Amino acid sequence: MKPLLFKVAKTNEETVRILQEDYPYFFDKLHYHAETQIMVIVAGEGTYFIGDAIGNFKAGDVFVLGANLPHFFRSSHPYYSTSSTLRSKNISILFALASMGERILELPEFYAVTKLLDRSKRGLKLEGKARQKIYAAAHRMAQKEGLPRIIYLLKQLHKLSMSEELIPLSHINFEPTELPADTKKINVVINYIMMNFNKDIVVSDAANVANLSINAFCRFFKLHTRKTFSMFLNEVRIGHACKMLIEEGFSVKEIAFQSGYYNISYFNRQFKQITGMTPSEYSKAHRARHNKMD
Incomplete structure (x- = not known):
């Protein structure tokens, strides 16, 4: 798989980057990035391509996209009309826990979270109460900064690691590749x-x-x-x-x-x-x- 390498803009002061986006349609180019991403669909609908999985998304859906996992979210046709007043909104939480210290994921307390991040390399779609809780938590997390944001993220990852409402999407894991000419x-x-x-x-x-x-x-x-x-x-x-x-x-x-x-x-x-x-x-x-x- 040779999608576009997408580098997430961030400042030195942010370990957990949160993007609140509001556009006519979602970023629809096949891409990947080194950070794990929690993608919360606030408004809009369309088709997703995650790893080798194709499906539909709508407002209220929540996905966990592992590091270097190729993906795109393409809005439905009406969102591309020049006369459309439709909006596509999402909250994206991007993070790399290893940036907090090379050995943090080796700690026994992080065992379940490490397994969650490994599972997310196939892409996960949240269902039921897990979806509802993370949807609400993402809005609250966007209001936090600094250490409180990091602590809150870790709490949510711990909850997710215990959940049985995470549906794997891609059939295989994807490894990072070099940026291709094509x-x-x-x-x-x-x-x-x-x-x-x-x-x-x-x-x-x-x-x-x-x-x-x-x-x-x-x-x-x-x-x-x-x-x-x-x-x-x-x-x-x-x-x-x-x-x-x-x-x-x-x-x-x-x-x-x-x-x-x-x-x-x-x-x-x-x-x-x-x-x-x-x-x-x-x-x-x-x-x-x-x-x-x-």
Whole structure:
């Protein structure tokens, strides 16, 4: 995986960096950084790519992204409209505990937290009470400075390390890589896919965008995403279909068409292959979870 190396701006006075961002859409370039990041979605929705995982995010979601884990959060299409008044807001907590001392993570008291940070290298999505608590804690942490902020972060990490409501996202850990010369090219290709997944696009279209032959492009894309072009495209499309099913009010035929599928049987096969459920089963499961939460 060779995404963009993103260096987090920080001052010498800050061990824990907190960014409160409010933009029309999220930073949507595939990137990674040396710091662990707690990403709290305050407003906005769209598609995430974390490691080799693709899914949907919405306001209220919370993620823990380990050091050097490639990721991006791309807002939904309406957020990119020049006439849009929609906003994408998040609180990002960035930190590297090793900066507090090389041996701090070797202390027995940090054993559970060290395991949490290791798990976060695959990306973690918080559910249930863990999500609610960290969502609220992030807002409080943003009001703290200096040592009180560090102590408060350590308390939250300790709580998370005890939680069973952390869902791993990526199937594999990612190791840091050097900044590649073709970083811009892979982001151009991903942007093309995200803007056109609901159209009848094929691998040759993406290869043309990258200015590569089809064979060279297939190798290039697999190297950078750990997925084939068709796998990536289908996961983006099915992710969009899941979002439409949750919103309700659409027929399966409408959802398939608006997700880039013109053959219902093929759509149903891809949906079950990726989610493990049929569209109707997925919709029922979502309603059951929603009713349980109510």
